[in-house]
Amino acid sequence: MKNILIALDYDPTAKKIAEIGAVLAKSMNAQITLLHVIYDASYYSSLDYSPIMGFSGFNAISLDNTTEDLKTHAQHFLYKSKKHLGDESIKTVVFEGSTADAIMKTAKEINADIIVIGSHSRRWLDKILMGGVTENVLNKTLIPLFIVPTRNKNE
Numbered sequence: 001m002k003n004i005l006i007a008l009d010y011d012p013t014a015k016k017i018a019e020i021g022a023v024l025a026k027s028m029n030a031q032i033t034l035l036h037v038i039y040d041a042s043y044y045s046s047l048d049y050s051p052i053m054g055f056s057g058f059n060a061i062s063l064d065n066t067t068e069d070l071k072t073h074a075q076h077f078l079y080k081s082k083k084h085l086g087d088e089s090i091k092t093v094v095f096e097g098s099t100a101d102a103i104m105k106t107a108k109e110i111n112a113d114i115i116v117i118g119s120h121s122r123r124w125l126d127k128i129l130m131g132g133v134t135e136n137v138l139n140k141t142l143i144p145l146f147i148v149p150t151r152n153k154n155e
Contacts, residue, residue: 002030005112007103008081009036013118013150015084020148021116022085033091033110034081036074037102038067067096100136107143115143118150 006021008014018034025032071094078092091110095102107115119134138145 002028002113003033003110004028004030004114004116005033005035005103005107005110006116007035007037007099007118008078009118010077011118011150013148014081016150017116017118017148018081018085021146022087024114024116024146028113030113031089031091031110032085032087033093033106033112034078035093035095035103035106036078037099038070038074038094038096039099039102071096099133100140103133103137104140107141112143114146115141116146116148118148 002025004021004025006018006025008018022032024030074094075092078094082088082090082092093106093110095106103115103117106112115137117134117137119132134145134147138147
């Protein structure tokens with residue numbers, strides 16, 4: 001069986017990444033695993049997005065949340081994403097740690113044939129300050145990547 005890992009964050013573009021990854025998986029008759037990585041709690045407190053794939057739990061997330069609370073929110077997000085994609089066979093994984101390392105570890109654990117990941121194409125200063133997860137994964141893996149560009153057309 002073929003396995004596709006789809007890495008999702010809470011960016012509104014997660015919907016696009018999940019949908020494109022699901023179409024790819026369906027064309028390959030592959031098993032989908034959705035992954036969300038918890039890395040920095042401050043990331044969650046600064047979110048002010050509209051609901052993504054039916055998930056609107058951002059308002060309940062704050063710096064006061066424990067790691068377990070963040071994991072619970074992440075599982076709910078992945079559950080809503082799975083429902084949006086309409087496939088009960090989709091597996092979900094919440095991982096805590098460095099995002100690129102977590103993607104690599106999960107890909108290895110599920111024997112992923114392809115990793116689907118978005119590229120936010122942030123401005124160069126953001127990339128220098130925050131690093132690029134997609135670039136990090138690209139530099140560490142031998143597993144093929146399917147990179148979904150997600151920047152706005154105006155950028």
